[in-house]
Amino acid sequence: MGRIAVTDGMSEAAVKVLEAAGHEVVLQHYTPEELLSGALADFDAVVVRSATKMTDEAIRASRTESEGIGFIGRAGVGVDNIDITTATECEVVVCNTPGASTLSVVELTIGHLIASARHIPKADRTLRSGEWAKKSLRGTEIGGKRLGLIGYGRIARGVGEVAKAMGMVLHTFDPYISRDVTEASQCTLHDDVDDLFRLCTHISIHCNLSPETHHLVNSERLSMMPGVGADGTICGNHIVNCARGGIVDEAAVLAALETGQLSSAALDVYEIEPPAGNPLLEHADFHGSPHIGAATLEAQARVGEEMVGLLIDYFNDDRPVSAIN
Amino acid sequence: MGRIAVTDGMSEAAVKVLEAAGHEVVLQHYTPEELLSGALADFDAVVVRSATKMTDEAIRASRTESEGIGFIGRAGVGVDNIDITTATECEVVVCNTPGASTLSVVELTIGHLIASARHIPKADRTLRSGEWAKKSLRGTEIGGKRLGLIGYGRIARGVGEVAKAMGMVLHTFDPYISRDVTEASQCTLHDDVDDLFRLCTHISIHCNLSPETHHLVNSERLSMMPGVGADGTICGNHIVNCARGGIVDEAAVLAALETGQLSSAALDVYEIEPPAGNPLLEHADFHGSPHIGAATLEAQARVGEEMVGLLIDYFNDDRPVSAIN
Numbered sequence A, B: 001m002g003r004i005a006v007t008d009g010m011s012e013a014a015v016k017v018l019e020a021a022g023h024e025v026v027l028q029h030y031t032p033e034e035l036l037s038g039a040l041a042d043f044d045a046v047v048v049r050s051a052t053k054m055t056d057e058a059i060r061a062s063r064t065e066s067e068g069i070g071f072i073g074r075a076g077v078g079v080d081n082i083d084i085t086t087a088t089e090c091e092v093v094v095c096n097t098p099g100a101s102t103l104s105v106v107e108l109t110i111g112h113l114i115a116s117a118r119h120i121p122k123a124d125r126t127l128r129s130g131e132w133a134k135k136s137l138r139g140t141e142i143g144g145k146r147l148g149l150i151g152y153g154r155i156a157r158g159v160g161e162v163a164k165a166m167g168m169v170l171h172t173f174d175p176y177i178s179r180d181v182t183e184a185s186q187c188t189l190h191d192d193v194d195d196l197f198r199l200c201t202h203i204s205i206h207c208n209l210s211p212e213t214h215h216l217v218n219s220e221r222l223s224m225m226p227g228v229g230a231d232g233t234i235c236g237n238h239i240v241n242c243a244r245g246g247i248v249d250e251a252a253v254l255a256a257l258e259t260g261q262l263s264s265a266a267l268d269v270y271e272i273e274p275p276a277g278n279p280l281l282e283h284a285d286f287h288g289s290p291h292i293g294a295a296t297l298e299a300q301a302r303v304g305e306e307m308v309g310l311l312i313d314y315f316n317d318d319r320p321v322s323a324i325n
Helices: A012-020 A032-036 A054-060 A083-090 A102-118 A118-128 A152-163 A179-184 A193-199 A250-257 A297-315 B012-020 B032-036 B055-062 B084-089 B104-119 B119-127 B154-165 B180-182 B192-198 B219-224 B250-259 B297-315
Strands: A004-008 A024-027 A044-046 A072-073 A092-094 A146-150 A168-173 A187-190 A201-204 A238-241 A264-267 A286-288 B005-006 B024-027 B046-047 B069-072 B093-096 B146-150 B171-174 B187-190 B204-205 B239-243 B262-269 B286-287
Touching: A012 A024, A012 A297, A032 A054, A044 A297, A054 A083, A072 A297, A083 A092, A083 A264, A092 B005, A102 A118, A102 A152, A102 A201, A102 A238, A102 A264, A102 A286, A102 A297, A102 B104, A102 B119, A118 A286, A118 B104, A118 B119, A118 B286, A146 A152, A146 A193, A152 A168, A152 B032, A152 B154, A168 A193, A179 A187, A179 B012, A201 B180, A250 A264, A286 B119, A286 B250, B012 B024, B012 B297, B032 B055, B046 B297, B055 B084, B093 B297, B104 B119, B104 B154, B104 B204, B104 B239, B104 B262, B104 B286, B104 B297, B119 B286, B146 B154, B146 B192, B154 B171, B171 B192, B180 B187, B187 B192, B192 B219, B219 B250, B250 B262
Parallel strands: A004 A024, A004 A044, A044 A072, A072 A092, A146 A168, A146 A201, A168 A187, A201 A238, A238 A264, A264 A286, B005 B024, B005 B046, B046 B069, B069 B093, B146 B171, B146 B204, B171 B187, B204 B239, B239 B262, B262 B286
Antiparallel strands: none
């Protein structure tokens, strides 16, 4: 039986299952300073979301010679807040819950795509201010347009399925995927990400944040976007990011909104969160949400269930199914 | 060759085609008083959207004993602004363009459904006001929930196809549809509209406004909604109306938002448009748009193309395909 620290919350149901299995669960958030002074060294495992940063130093401080944490569970998908190299070196297994939030992020992405093309947040804003802006809120359909998916993992494929049902034409760039996968879902795979920007009026980001993808969406690429849909409609260019902040250069997006090269930008994630004082948030054709891609009752329940399974495997000396090191 | 009055606008391309075919097109809006004093009696045909009300008196004033308009074209779907009985009696053919805006309304409906379940307009509002409301904006997925479609015409079927691709379970009430049609699209047809409210956490309206459907969504029916999704999630109840104002009792919706029986309400149409001073617009869990269901470049182009075809048939003494009387 183990001692498990849960630093960024977990569903109540999951905590109960772990306790019923004989584990001790401590729900407490620790500051970076507390992590560095060894607050986790008394535990066998830690479960984090994105708020707790398991840096090289934080991981080393959570280990003693023979004891301390041997498991870092990321309740969610992105592990950019965990130093995997150090974890591996310290023989700490790192697991995430990759499938739990897929549907929630897919739905938010589709919601932002349509909200962008049809000005839904602006419509609500003008209506509340007493304005009947029917004429200035003319939009365009997403059906008949090319959707460029940057990354073609679970979430992108889910977005693609719905977008196809709405009549969009799928293109993707993903250097880690085989052509069989994209062909099976009628999505054209490109070897050069620039091709996506040259072809697509609607681009949605579904890759990890890494040195390779940092500011992948920059002003040069935004300037390549065609503004004219596959169906000939002058629909402008639209960017959605429900993946990770930092992949999009926010200053470049603001500049492109200002020149009109971008007709809309919808972000759920930001390079700095919260994005206080970011002038992008004031632009009329921007709309955003505060990193709520996985913020649904369903995703949080599934994350808890998956994490319980991973922890139970770990304490049984089985390799957890989603171990990534 | 005919004289055609276009009172609420039409796409430039459509006007050019009519002129090239030898017709005279006058783009001018007339007040109700002008209509009653015979402003249209000099024309052979009139094309309206929803702003021009072709009442009994307006139609009679547009006819002389042997002359005047013989064709009323509704650039759009709903003909509740045209007195069909009087038109028939006066031998005036009434046509609409039923297919032109289908996809645009389908997309806006899906957009509002997701925006409701995931608080997209509220997310944007709080973000702009400098608040990072991640925790209070937890939503629910629409996948796994029952969607009740009131009316099962073209638009409802289009919404149903996308909703199915997103994992929703379809139910409908439509006294004018055959069970073959609903079964073919895996949608359960109910004989009593109350069953839809008892079963469905998400309801979207896709019927005409008529005495039969006026205030069809009332407080009694709203109070029947289950609040628990087909998948067991406590997702609350959600109403979307992109059809016609007046089908929803707006006071009942506001009351249900206030008690929490409704978690959200999204309206594109209102009993009085613009809905100035309507307290519903101030509720945090309401969001709306100013009757922009068909307000896309694509729909407006298609409406123009369809209307040209109808007018050309009419002036060739052929019965226009979408004649409804």
